[in-house]
Amino acid sequence: MMRKRAVSLLLAGVMTLGLAAGGLTGCGSSGNDGAEKVRLMVWSPSEDQSKDSGEWLQTCCEAFADAHPEWDITFVYGVMDEASAGEQVAQDPDASADVFMYANNSLEPMRNADALVRFGGKYRKQIEATNSQDVLDTLIMDDNLYGIPFTTNLWYMYYDKSVFSEKDIKNLDTMLEKGVVSFPFVNSWYLPAFYIGNGCTLFGEDGKDEAAGVDFGGENAVEVTNYLIDLAQNPNFKIDDLGSGIAGFRDGSINAMFSGSWDSNAVKEALGDNMGVAALPTYTLNGEEKQMYAYAGTKAIGVNTHSDYMVQAIELAIWLGNAESQRLHYELRQVVPCNTELLQEEDIQKDELVMAQNTTFSDTSIIQPLVNQMNNCWTPVENMGKGIRNGSVTHENAQEQTEQMNEAMNSDGIS
Amino acid sequence: MTGKKIHSAKKRRFINNTIVHTVLAVLAVIWVFPIVWVILTSFRAEKGSYVSTFLPQSYTLDNYIRLFTDTSILNFPQMFMNTLFIAICSCILSTFYVLAASYCLSRLRFKLRKPYMNMAMILGLFPGFMSMIAVYFILKAIGLTEGNLIKLALIMVYSGGAALGFQIAKGFFDTIPLAVDEAALIDGCTRWQIFTKITLPLSKPIVVYTVLTSFMGPWLDFIFAKVICRANSDQYTIAIGLWRMLEKEYIDSWYTCFAAGAVLISIPIAALFLYMQRYYVDGLSGAVKG
Numbered sequence: 088m089m090r091k092r093a094v095s096l097l098l099a100g101v102m103t104l105g106l107a108a109g110g111l112t113g114c115g116s117s118g119n120d121g122a123e124k125v126r127l128m129v130w131s132p133s134e135d136q137s138k139d140s141g142e143w144l145q146t147c148c149e150a151f152a153d154a155h156p157e158w159d160i161t162f163v164y165g166v167m168d169e170a171s172a173g174e175q176v177a178q179d180p181d182a183s184a185d186v187f188m189y190a191n192n193s194l195e196p197m198r199n200a201d202a203l204v205r206f207g208g209k210y211r212k213q214i215e216a217t218n219s220q221d222v223l224d225t226l227i228m229d230d231n232l233y234g235i236p237f238t239t240n241l242w243y244m245y246y247d248k249s250v251f252s253e254k255d256i257k258n259l260d261t262m263l264e265k266g267v268v269s270f271p272f273v274n275s276w277y278l279p280a281f282y283i284g285n286g287c288t289l290f291g292e293d294g295k296d297e298a299a300g301v302d303f304g305g306e307n308a309v310e311v312t313n314y315l316i317d318l319a320q321n322p323n324f325k326i327d328d329l330g331s332g333i334a335g336f337r338d339g340s341i342n343a344m345f346s347g348s349w350d351s352n353a354v355k356e357a358l359g360d361n362m363g364v365a366a367l368p369t370y371t372l373n374g375e376e377k378q379m380y381a382y383a384g385t386k387a388i389g390v391n392t393h394s395d396y397m398v399q400a401i402e403l404a405i406w407l408g409n410a411e412s413q414r415l416h417y418e419l420r421q422v423v424p425c426n427t428e429l430l431q432e433e434d435i436q437k438d439e440l441v442m443a444q445n446t447t448f449s450d451t452s453i454i455q456p457l458v459n460q461m462n463n464c465w466t467p468v469e470n471m472g473k474g475i476r477n478g479s480v481t482h483e484n485a486q487e488q489t490e491q492m493n494e495a496m497n498s499d500g501i502s
Numbered sequence: 503m504t505g506k507k508i509h510s511a512k513k514r515r516f517i518n519n520t521i522v523h524t525v526l527a528v529l530a531v532i533w534v535f536p537i538v539w540v541i542l543t544s545f546r547a548e549k550g551s552y553v554s555t556f557l558p559q560s561y562t563l564d565n566y567i568r569l570f571t572d573t574s575i576l577n578f579p580q581m582f583m584n585t586l587f588i589a590i591c592s593c594i595l596s597t598f599y600v601l602a603a604s605y606c607l608s609r610l611r612f613k614l615r616k617p618y619m620n621m622a623m624i625l626g627l628f629p630g631f632m633s634m635i636a637v638y639f640i641l642k643a644i645g646l647t648e649g650n651l652i653k654l655a656l657i658m659v660y661s662g663g664a665a666l667g668f669q670i671a672k673g674f675f676d677t678i679p680l681a682v683d684e685a686a687l688i689d690g691c692t693r694w695q696i697f698t699k700i701t702l703p704l705s706k707p708i709v710v711y712t713v714l715t716s717f718m719g720p721w722l723d724f725i726f727a728k729v730i731c732r733a734n735s736d737q738y739t740i741a742i743g744l745w746r747m748l749e750k751e752y753i754d755s756w757y758t759c760f761a762a763g764a765v766l767i768s769i770p771i772a773a774l775f776l777y778m779q780r781y782y783v784d785g786l787s788g789a790v791k792g
Contacts, residue, residue, distance in 0.1 A: 184733065333550055
């Protein structure tokens with residue numbers, strides 16, 4: 088009893104304090120020279136705010152404040168990486184940032200929570216003018232645009248230039264003859280690349296038709312499964328799991344691996360000048376060359392529908408996504424830009440990593456479907472990879488196992 | 503004849519002991535294996551999360567140094583202090599709650615005693631994180647999810663439900679003879695005095711146990727800290743920090759530091775245990791005359 092009373096007293100005390108504090112700030116006089124007082128909360132990954140990597144976010148936000156003397160802006164910075172932002176904002180939009188960065192695969196939960204501002208009118212025109220349609224498509228749902236893209240998010244190929252020539256890297260099987268290749272075989276973000284290459288589809292042509300379902304079955308998919316079984320047994324092929332690929336680069340036992348920009352510094356350190364980056368190769372299936380296709384997404388800047396300062400928040404989001412901010416992001420943190428004007432500039436054209444990432448995006452990738460059903464597509468593919476690795480999927484049961492995978496991908500898991 | 507028998511019995515015992523000790527040694531190695539591996543990894547000089555050899559090729563202290571000096575992205579010292587503060591406060595509070603509740607249920611008789619114990623039992627059947635989102639929204643409604651108040655919020659979350667875990671301490675108190683209490687009452691002790699001057703000194707092992715468990719809960723908790731901290735990186739606890747080190751962007755460069763952090767978080771618990779260990783033995787010795 089005592090305790091209960093103590094706690095409720097404490098709570099009451101805290102509440103009064105909170106109210107008092109709120110009241111006090113509410114009564115504060117309104118700024119210098121009649122400038123409108125604005126409080127904007129901004130979320131970004133911690134590297135964007137750390138001194139060691141140049142405080143990109145602070146620099147850009149201050150430049151924004153300087154460009155808008157009519158607003159007296161107080162910035163509140165929070166740390167939230169793009170991958171978790173979607174979930175956090177969807178969970179409680181009210182207590183989330185006004186402007187935040189998110190990975191486009193969390194678009195759907197945030198849309199369901201009605202937390203994302205739709206960009207329209209002059210803002211949309213402005214965004215459309217400086218981004219390719221492919222990139223914008225990753226942020227468009229039912230014709231509404233939900234964010235300002237600032238980088239693409241996908242994987243491609245790192246290789247050792249002393250082992251493979253420019254010609255070799257066009258085809259995976261040629262590469263396997265000359266050196267050791269590692270691929271995240273048991274990771275379902277990577278493995279579908281082979282299936283999609285041989286005509287398997289996810290949710291219709293554009294990946295937005297939930298009713299169309301997944302087509303990872305049929306003769307073409309079985310062919311791929313058979314190819315993968317042989318691939319896994321190739322002595323020059325190593326399965327990349329738990330960081331074994333990058334470790335292999337370090338000790339020289341692996342000559343090519345598949346990953347994204349997050350590993351570029353480690354690869355650079357391991358290979359030095361021999362580091363090569365390229366779009367995905369083709370693979371040879373029954374004598375025919377098939378292109379591998381990665382799942383592609385983007386990272387974007389979004390605005391919270393619950394923001395108290397809507398105009399300022401949207402203006403800031405546009406600012407953070409413009410060419411200058413993207414250039415600074417690239418210079419400070421090697422974040423690959425996607426602004427079409429910026430990509431035309433000479434020094435960026437010369438950067439292999441930028442070019443590989445963008446070529447992969449435009450030529451050897453499909454947009455990772457955003458529909459809810461996509462959630463059922465990860466585990467079955469992962470199990471297929473694991474089954475091939477541990478030998479439970481063989482040429483004899485490949486047909487049956489592939490059909491099972493397809494069935495699992497098309498069911499909602501509750502049957 | 504008899505001498506031979508003794509000899510063979512001795513021999514048999516020797517063989518038995520050898521077998522038992524070999525089995526125990528093998529099991530001990532298996533159990534300690536992962537811990538040894540984490541400690542070795544924390545001193546490993548090679549980077550990355552994957553290595554092809556079991557023993558590191560070269561050793562270094564850099565992982566520990568980096569943990570405390572490279573604070574721009576993951577501020578480990580701050581997380582450590584946050585967690586220590588939260589854990590100490592909630593340890594004191596919940597130890598008090600648990601012991602006080604146990605004492606009341608063991609010694610006092612009141613109408614709600616039985617219903618309370620039943621209710622506690624049933625509530626205890628539900629996992630704590632079931633109410634996680636609800637707890638978050640309640641804390642948000644009273645304004646405890648911003649800035650330093652997050653610490654207060656976490657302390658409340660960790661210690662608030664402590665009194666439901668009275669069972670073990672109550673069981674221990676029940677074993678202390680009621681006669682001791684009655685004697686004290688006759689001599690003019692209040693209930694509070696009986697609790698602090700008689701029951702507690704007689705129950706040192708259970709006090710130690712309660713302190714240890716109520717320190718470890720908040721010290722190691724991840725799920726509530728993650729839900730309540732959100733984007734306030736200055737309030738992060740160690741568990742969140744360690745988890746972040748394993749994300750795909752950081753794992754390659756931070757993995758060995760992660761192992762170092764994992765070793766470090768065991769230090770306060772070990773220290774607390776070593777300090778309190780001697781009270782384990784004391785217990786009832788010499789207090790109750792036969």
